[in-house]
Amino acid sequence: MRYSMFGQTGHRVSALGFGAMNLPGVPFEQADAALNYALDHGINYIDTAAGYRNSEEIIGQSISHRRSEYFLATKTNKRDYASAKEEIERSLVRMKTDVIDLLQIHYVNYVDDYKAAMAENGAYQAALEMKAAGKVRFIGITGHRPELLTKWVAKGQFDQVLFHLNLAQPFALDELIPTLTKMGMGKVAMKPLSGGFIQPVEKAIRYPYSQDVNVIISGMVSVDEVKQNLAAMELEVEAEERQELEQLAQQLGAHNCRRCNYCSCPIGVTIPDIMISSQIRNTFGLLPKGLGFYEKQKESIMSCADYEPCKEKPLCEQKCPYHLPMQKVVQETAVSYYK
Structure with a gap:
């Protein structure tokens, strides 16, 4: 297991973190x-959130007796002081x-959300x-808009950022990750x-x-899933493999969707999942979770x-900050996937 110094926190953290959302x-x-x-x-970073149903309680029941062995990260999606403080407690x-x-x-994607959380009586004050x-011990921020996160961390008010980074969403590499590195902040991908779409798992x-x-x-x-994830990190990524992965990310990320969820479909299409999986589906096919999504979304x-x-x-395209051709991709999916 690779370990690295986590920003300026003084803590060494494992390269693989345990995401507890689905527990x-x-x-x-x-x-x-x-x-x-x-x-x-060797995994010593545990990630959860107050909004992940009873995930926090499962962690408390399972491993609180081993508290000294892990770095514990959780989240609040409250924006006001009182609600955030209550949730943290x-x-x-x-x-x-x-x-x-x-x-x-948590989940700061809109400018208004950021302003509310950072206001005098906002969630940041509670933190x-x-x-x-x-x-x-430390305060971070999470979101799906890498270019906005880059601006929001510039004042030095956060110790860490949690962001998307996968073969179909490489966008944090453009500005966000270089900025976090320069500022000495914790970087968590x-x-x-991509929520169960990208395969093979090891390559992902x-x-x-x-x-x-x-x-x-x-x-x-x-x-078994822990074993599979650990196995994917047994060997370091050498130059040739890295180049292959970079080229693949360029191909699979061509949809340009950041999953910011600004778009909303009046007939219930989950547009970001369609956009992000469109290239993956054509290149590798889908994992079982992805197949299940397409069956549920068929109508x-x-x-x-x-x-x-x-x-x-x-209507969806009018709300997209990246001006993506969402209707075209959805309709092409209807023809190509369900034919």
């Missing part, structure tokens, strides 16, 4: 075994710990207060499989592993071309 979906015994196996095999109780190593202001009280994980990040958060729910995708209010000017 509430499996039996407790399975989650408990996965978490403890991860710790036994609840997280401490749920995870059976006296201190949260990293508290992140600072909890830090002063010794209940939070999430969704190496080795791409962010080849980049300048401290931790790659991979969602794991079983001992909505097939209805896109017939939705009258969008025929002249697609």
Whole structure:
């Protein structure tokens, strides 16, 4: 396992982080075994959030007795002071710990959200207060807009950033990661499989592993998944493989969707998933989770071309900050995937 100094925190963290978002979906015994196996095999970064159902409670039940062995990161998606402080205090109780190593202001994609969180009575004030009280060690931010995150960290108010980085979403490499490196901040990449679309798994994980990040958060729910993720990181990425991965990322990232979720479809198409998986689907095919997504979305995708209010000017495209041809991709999917 590769370890690196996590920004300016003074902590050494494992390159593979345990993403606990999906643990509430499996039996407790399975989650408990996965978490403890991860710790036994060198993973020392645990990532969760107050909004991940009872994920924090599972962590508290499973590994709080091993608290000295891991760096604990959680999140609040509250924007006001009172709600954020209440949620942070609840997280401490749920995870059976006296201190949260990293508290992140979560899912900040809109300028208004950022302003609200950073205002005088915002969530950031609550995080600072909890830090002063010794209940939070470091403060970070998460989001899906790498160019906005780059601007928002410029004032030096955060210790870390959590961002997308995978073969289909390499966009953090442009400005965000170089900025974080220059500022000496913690760099955490999430969704190496892009939510269950990218395969093969080993290749998917080795791409962010080849980049300048401290931790790659991979969602794991079983001992077998932990083993699979660890195996993907056994060997360092050499120059030839890195070049191959870079070329593949350029190809799979051609859709240009950041998954900022500004777009919303009146007939229920989950547009970012269609956009991001479009190139993956054509190149590698889909993982079972991706196949399941397309089956669930079939009716909505097939209805896109017939939705009258969008025929002249697609409603989704009017909201996209990147001006992407979303309607065209959705309708092409309807023809090519379900033919």
